[in-house]
Amino acid sequence: MTRPTTLNVRVFRLLLKLYPGPYRRKYGREMELFFEEAYEEGRTQPIRFWLAEFRDHVSASRRIRRRYGGEGTMMSLVHDMRWAMRALRRTPGFTVFATVVLALGVGTTTAAFTALDRVALRPLPYQGADRLLYLGTRIKDQTNLSAVSPALMAALLESPGPAEAVVGLGGAESVLTGIGDPTRVNLTQVTAGYFEMWEGRPILGRLLTGADHEATAAHTLVVSEGYWRSRLGGDPDVVGRVVNLNGRPTTIVGVVSKAFRPPLLGGSRTGELFVSMGLRQSEPERGRFFIRAVARLQRGASKADMNRHVSGITRAVYPPSAGGFVTGAATRDLKEVVVGDVSSSLQRALAAVTLLLVIACVNVSNLLLARGSSRHSELTVRGALGASRRRIARQLTAENVILGAMGSGLGALVAVATLAAVRTWAPPTLPRLAEIRPDALALCLSCGAGLCAVIVVGLIPSLQASRRATTARSGRSREDMKIQGGLVFAETALAVTLVVGSALLAKDLIDITSQDPGFAIDGLVSAQISVRGRPAGESSETAHQFWRSLTERARSLPGVSSASLVSQQPFGSAGMVGIYTPEGMEDAPQGAWVPTLAVGGDYLSATNMRPLEGRLFTPAELEGDRLVTLVNASFVDRYWPNEEGAGRRIKSGGPDIDDEGTYEVVGVVPDVSQEPGLPAEPLMIVPMALESLREMFLLLGTDADPALVADALRNLIRQSDPGLPITSITTVEALARDAVATPRFLAVLFGSLAAVALSLALAGIYGTTAYSTEKRQREIGIRLALGAPRSRVVRDVTLRAGAVVLGGTACGLGVAALASTFLSEVLRQTPALHPGVYGAVAIAVVSIGSAAAWLPANTYTRVDPMKTLRPQGP
Amino acid sequence: MTTRTLQILLALAEGPAHGYGVKQRVERRTNGTVELRSGTLYEAIQRLEGQRAIKEVPPPKGEVPSGGPPKRYYALTEEGYHALVQEISRMDAVVRHAKSLPFLSTERA
Numbered sequence: 008m009t010r011p012t013t014l015n016v017r018v019f020r021l022l023l024k025l026y027p028g029p030y031r032r033k034y035g036r037e038m039e040l041f042f043e044e045a046y047e048e049g050r051t052q053p054i055r056f057w058l059a060e061f062r063d064h065v066s067a068s069r070r071i072r073r074r075y076g077g078e079g080t081m082m083s084l085v086h087d088m089r090w091a092m093r094a095l096r097r098t099p100g101f102t103v104f105a106t107v108v109l110a111l112g113v114g115t116t117t118a119a120f121t122a123l124d125r126v127a128l129r130p131l132p133y134q135g136a137d138r139l140l141y142l143g144t145r146i147k148d149q150t151n152l153s154a155v156s157p158a159l160m161a162a163l164l165e166s167p168g169p170a171e172a173v174v175g176l177g178g179a180e181s182v183l184t185g186i187g188d189p190t191r192v193n194l195t196q197v198t199a200g201y202f203e204m205w206e207g208r209p210i211l212g213r214l215l216t217g218a219d220h221e222a223t224a225a226h227t228l229v230v231s232e233g234y235w236r237s238r239l240g241g242d243p244d245v246v247g248r249v250v251n252l253n254g255r256p257t258t259i260v261g262v263v264s265k266a267f268r269p270p271l272l273g274g275s276r277t278g279e280l281f282v283s284m285g286l287r288q289s290e291p292e293r294g295r296f297f298i299r300a301v302a303r304l305q306r307g308a309s310k311a312d313m314n315r316h317v318s319g320i321t322r323a324v325y326p327p328s329a330g331g332f333v334t335g336a337a338t339r340d341l342k343e344v345v346v347g348d349v350s351s352s353l354q355r356a357l358a359a360v361t362l363l364l365v366i367a368c369v370n371v372s373n374l375l376l377a378r379g380s381s382r383h384s385e386l387t388v389r390g391a392l393g394a395s396r397r398r399i400a401r402q403l404t405a406e407n408v409i410l411g412a413m414g415s416g417l418g419a420l421v422a423v424a425t426l427a428a429v430r431t432w433a434p435p436t437l438p439r440l441a442e443i444r445p446d447a448l449a450l451c452l453s454c455g456a457g458l459c460a461v462i463v464v465g466l467i468p469s470l471q472a473s474r475r476a477t478t479a480r481s482g483r484s485r486e487d488m489k490i491q492g493g494l495v496f497a498e499t500a501l502a503v504t505l506v507v508g509s510a511l512l513a514k515d516l517i518d519i520t521s522q523d524p525g526f527a528i529d530g531l532v533s534a535q536i537s538v539r540g541r542p543a544g545e546s547s548e549t550a551h552q553f554w555r556s557l558t559e560r561a562r563s564l565p566g567v568s569s570a571s572l573v574s575q576q577p578f579g580s581a582g583m584v585g586i587y588t589p590e591g592m593e594d595a596p597q598g599a600w601v602p603t604l605a606v607g608g609d610y611l612s613a614t615n616m617r618p619l620e621g622r623l624f625t626p627a628e629l630e631g632d633r634l635v636t637l638v639n640a641s642f643v644d645r646y647w648p649n650e651e652g653a654g655r656r657i658k659s660g661g662p663d664i665d666d667e668g669t670y671e672v673v674g675v676v677p678d679v680s681q682e683p684g685l686p687a688e689p690l691m692i693v694p695m696a697l698e699s700l701r702e703m704f705l706l707l708g709t710d711a712d713p714a715l716v717a718d719a720l721r722n723l724i725r726q727s728d729p730g731l732p733i734t735s736i737t738t739v740e741a742l743a744r745d746a747v748a749t750p751r752f753l754a755v756l757f758g759s760l761a762a763v764a765l766s767l768a769l770a771g772i773y774g775t776t777a778y779s780t781e782k783r784q785r786e787i788g789i790r791l792a793l794g795a796p797r798s799r800v801v802r803d804v805t806l807r808a809g810a811v812v813l814g815g816t817a818c819g820l821g822v823a824a825l826a827s828t829f830l831s832e833v834l835r836q837t838p839a840l841h842p843g844v845y846g847a848v849a850i851a852v853v854s855i856g857s858a859a860a861w862l863p864a865n866t867y868t869r870v871d872p873m874k875t876l877r878p879q880g881p
Numbered sequence: 882m883t884t885r886t887l888q889i890l891l892a893l894a895e896g897p898a899h900g901y902g903v904k905q906r907v908e909r910r911t912n913g914t915v916e917l918r919s920g921t922l923y924e925a926i927q928r929l930e931g932q933r934a935i936k937e938v939p940p941p942k943g944e945v946p947s948g949g950p951p952k953r954y955y956a957l958t959e960e961g962y963h964a965l966v967q968e969i970s971r972m973d974a975v976v977r978h979a980k981s982l983p984f985l986s987t988e989r990a
Contacts, residue, residue, distance in 0.1 A: 034927065037953055038919040041900045045919065060918060067920030071927070 015046055022061070025068035027075040087405040094406055101378060102410070104770075105371050109414025109461060111763055112367030114421020115360040117445070117453035121426060123357050124449060126439045127350035131270060131342050133205060135171075138304040139341035141272070142173070142317050144296055145334045146600060152337055157284070157291035160298045162324050164198060164286065168316030169308035174201045175298040176272070177284060185250035186238065194252070195278035198286060202229075204303065205269040211235075212246035212261030219260070220283045226257040227283065232265040234279040257282065270345045271438065272299040293324070301341055314338050332586060332600060345438050352753065355829055359505060359760050364460070366501045370767045371410070372464040373494045377778045379403065379472030380487055386476030400473040407465030414461060415454035422450065432755075434748040491775045495768075495808075496815040502761070502768035503819025503852055504826060509757035510844045511830055511837055516754040518836035519747055530568075531613065531739035532713050533576055534705045534720055536731060551631075551696055557727050558608045558705070564719045566711025571608030572695050576704045577679075577739050578746040587670075587691070588658040589646040598660060599646065602688060604679075607695030613708040621653030621674030624694055628673070631696025634659075636670040639678050642689035657691070685835055706739070713738045753833060765852070769859045776808045777863035784870060792872040801864045808860030809853070816852050820845055882968050888915050889925055890934065890957065890965045897938050899952035900926070926955060934961035 019042050023035050042060075049056035095102045130136040143152030144159065155163070160175045167173045177196040201207075202214040210232060219227045228250070230239065239245050248259045269278065284298070304313060314337065321336035379386075386399055394402075423445050430443060471487065554572055562570040586598040610616075611623045619640060628635045636657060643652040652675040659668045670693070678687035709716045717736040724731055780787070787800055827839035837844070882890075892898060892906035904917040929935045938956040957965065 030927070034923045036950075037900055038923055040950065040952055041904070041919040041922070044901045045904070059916075060920075063918040063920040067924040071924055074927075 016043065018057075019060075022064045025064055026071055030071055030075065084405075087402050088409065090402055091405040091409050095409060098378070101374060102413075105374055105410050106413045106417055108367045108370050108767060109410065109457060110417035110421050112360075112364035113415050113418030113453055113457035115425060115760065115763075116357075116364045116456075117418060117422035117449055118425035118429065119353070119357040119360040120453060121422065121445055121449040122429060122443050123350070123353040125442045125444070125446075127346050127353055129442075131345065132268070132442070133270075135303050136342070138171075138306070138308075140170075140302045140304060140310060140313055140338040141341045141344040142300040142302055142313075142336065142338055144321065144336055146296065147332045147334050152339065153296045155298045155300045156293055156296050156324075157286055157298060158293040159321060159324050160198065160284070160300055161286040161291045162320050163300060163302075163317070166316075166320065167302065168320075169305055169312040170302035170316075171305045172200050172204055173300060173302045174198050174204045175284065175300040176201060176269070176278075177298045178278075183250055183252055183280070190238075192252075193279050195281050196284040197281050198284050198298075201269070201281070202263065202267070204301070205267060207263045207267035207269075209261040210264045211243070212259070214261055214263060215281065215283055220285070222285065224283070226252070226255050227260045228252065228257045229261045229263055229281040230259060231263055231267070231279050231281075235262045252280075252282070270301075270341065272301075272344065302338070310338060310340075332598060347438060349438055351832065355833070356756060358826075358829065359508065359757060362501050362505055363760055363764050364457075366498055366505075366764050366767050368460045368464045369494050369498045369501070370771050371414075371461060372468060373491055373498070373771050373775060375407065375465050375468035376471065376487060376491055376494070377774060379468045379475075380778070380782075382472065383475060386472055390477040394477075396473045396477040399476050400469045403469035403472060404462065404465065407461050407469065408458070410465075411458040411461035415457040418457055419445075419450050419454055422453070432752065434752055488779055491779070492811050495771050495775050495811050496818070498768045498771045499812050499815025499852065499856060500819035500822060502764040503816050503848060504823045505757070505761040505764045506852065507820065507823035507845060507848050508826070508830055509754070509761035510848050511827065511834060511839065511841060512750070512754040512757050514841065514844050515834045515837040516747065516750050519750055520743075522836070528577065528614075528739040528743055530709050531577075532707045532709055532716050532720075532736065533739055533742065534707070534717070534724075534736040535576065536703050536705055536724070553728070554607070554695075554703070557724070560723055560727070561705060561707060561720060562609070564707075564716065564723065566716055566719075567707050567709050569609035569613035569706075569708035571606065571610035571613050571706045573607070573610050573704050573706055574603075574605035574695070576742060577614075577706075578742045585691075586660055588660065589642075590655045590657065591647065593658075599689075601642070601691050603691045603693060605693050605695045609708070610706060613706060616676050616679075618674040618676055620651060621672070623674055623676075629694045629696065631694050634668050634670045635673045635694065637674050637676050637692040638672055639676055639687065639690045639692075641678050641687045642691065643675055645689045750833070750835065765855075769855060772808060772812060772856050772859040773863055776804065776860040777867065780804055780864055780867040784867065787868055788870060788872040788874075791868075791870075797868055800868050801861070804864035804868070805857060805861045808864070809857040812856035812860065813853055816849055816856070819852075820849055882964075884915060885917065885921065886925055886929070887965075887968060889917075889922070889929070890961060890968075893935060893955060893957045893961070894965060897941055897954045897956035899940075899954050901952075903955070929961065930955075932960070932964075933958055934964055 016039065019039060020035075023031055023038065026035070046056065131139065133139065141152075142155060142163065144155050146153045154177075155175065163173045163175075175198045178193070183190050183192045197215065199215070199217050199220045207214055209229075212229075214229055215227060218224055230245070235241060235245060242248075245259055246261060249256050250259065251257070263281070302313060304310070317336040317338060321333060325333040389399055390396075426443055426445050430440060433440060467490065471490075558570045558572055561567060584600060585603050587601050588598045592599065607629060616623070618637070621637075623637065624635060638652055638657075643650070647655065652672055655672045657670045657672060659670065670691075676692065679690065705720070707716055707720065720736060783804075790800055791797060823845070824840060831839040888907045888911065889903055891910070892903045895906060898906060900919070900922055904922060907915055907917055926935065930937075934957070935955045936958050938954050940951065940954045
């Protein structure tokens, strides 16, 4: 009769392994029966029972082992480990190299996996995260989903449909006065329910409630804990304090705890001050789409339900019959919107580092194989002394286990360091960056994988070595060479794959940065100024007067050669977008949605812009004497393909709107890239005087030190208007650098991985050639003694290794070509199958690889034939 | 002879027993002051078997458990019996000598 085996019995059986085999076979069963009865008695105090049991078996088994003159399985394992440690200590060079190689592979893989897991795989850290949807508006001619307008947001709040809750946020830069100097603050406008949705808790006072969102409510403000501590000095009496926000007295009602982390949407920054969006007006705005809306579905409701509901509401607010620019609505999973295309980048990185791990494993395998052969005599002695093949293989495996453990341990440190580096160096646009932290699960998983990898990888070398030790075969085997050749082949192929990938990214980066941005950026300093600091209700005449005089005074600063105002920072995101009807589109149902750049002062001359057709603005036009515009080449391509642009007309507003004014195109200018490497969008450039702006950039052309100019400019602005907040002042060159942050990050990441992979492969080539040449010294000695020229011997050895490298490279190029589709999405300029890149990599790898083979070939053939021909020991 | 060995032999002197039976007899007689666990017990059993002081015997009639697997029973051998008697008389001599000493005499107490 069989009884179920309990966990206790299983543990007990493990304990029995302490005893030698014959003893266990004789008494083990009896002891188990004894144990079961004893456990029944002792079960009330299991811990005490087990402790006594362990003590008893450890001491009894020691006496028994002495009686048998041998060891139990466990003791012999301990013994194997000790032996392995000693063996590894004897060859510190090998041990350190193998550990570091493994650590690099394991560490980088762990880091990449953790990043992918944290950013893309895990649900967002909010309640009901899988039911969160991002709501957006489709606008004609816009490929991306746009945000929603206040009118739409108000309608959605009124009727949430299948959603449990709908919230919206809008960002606005504002000027805060009443606390020290006027400062520019990052204001977040929120709708009712915003704090509840993202689980905000007040640490002081209260959060915004329904009453705060009423149209008649007093202006209230909630500040973040970070802002409260850094800017308000952690003042405990802050609740009730009145500050001035954009000229409106506003009462601070509470402080939200730092655990409140709403998702960053549409490039928004972490909020510092939160105010009500104030949608309860009689007529909410319909023309501006800036509110990021998120809905949490009711349980059981589907995305399709919400899609239908949002589309219905959008149709009601913007009836298609009225012929507007809103074409519909759409919903997307919030996580998709937050994480964006980073997920695929991370998958690429993970694929690359996994290749690196495989290369590291192949390398270690190669090293172990060579090590096994070179220890032939030691192992043969052990075999002759009676060690079984199994025992020798077990001892060698013990070495591998220790190597794996050390590699994984060091790898964990590498992973932690890599993640810290990623947090520091990654472009700040990477979502959920703060969540990228090493966790126990990822570390265990990858370290376990590393350990398994080295055991599996070490198995063949261990079996080879142990077989040879016990079958009295020659230490040098052809089979070994074949396996080693195969490993070098694989290593080279994998390294080439990575090198091609990184070379493509590097080439792309070079192409992007060497591309002409469309204007001169040297010596330009850009200062960001918020217009909201100007007195409210200022007439546009006075405002323009003020800006004109500020520009004049800036131009007369020492070291400044030009000063101009512009509505959008070079390489910044599109600021103004308007609806226009270009000539010839009068019968189209809707107008064109065109980004607009307003410029003033010396902008066109300071950036050295040259017209392709027509001319630039005259000074009178810059002062706003009539409606004129410049368009870029893409504009002409899109709306008047193969035709002249200069002299044509563009009506402001859609075709259905009566005359709001018509711009005359005075000239066509080259495309100005906003995102380097990406195709330019159509753009209109209008004189600043024709626009009223919320935000402006003052561009100064200078040949002096930008830091000095920045100081002078700060003083100047403070003198002109003490209420005007001074924000970032930076060189346009720095902006250009920031604009390629993502491609640069990818290029650096892949470049460093490829460098590591290539050096590992070279080390493999070098080591294998060195080893095989050393083994062939007798043969080489004979050839030299028979009169063969040394150069020929060197050539033979090098060619043999070179053939393997060549084969590996060819294979690697093929794999790279297949895998390059992975990269084609991130490459902005370079085609994924760029023949030059593939050719260059092939030539480089084959020549460096051959050099790595030539070096040892040259060294080891520099021998005295007589010495190598002398009879050798065993 | 160690206390444990003596106690095991004494237990088997009562008649054949399996491992757990030995433990129960010893603990009952010593009120639990001598504790036997499987490691120590079978180590002693192996040693005593090697010295031919005990041997394996077929389970006594009527003591074969109804359901569980058969257990090995051990009994004292001739040699074991002599060794036990010798040890006890040696201890007896020691005890008698000790009691004759004035400062340990029971009369004094």
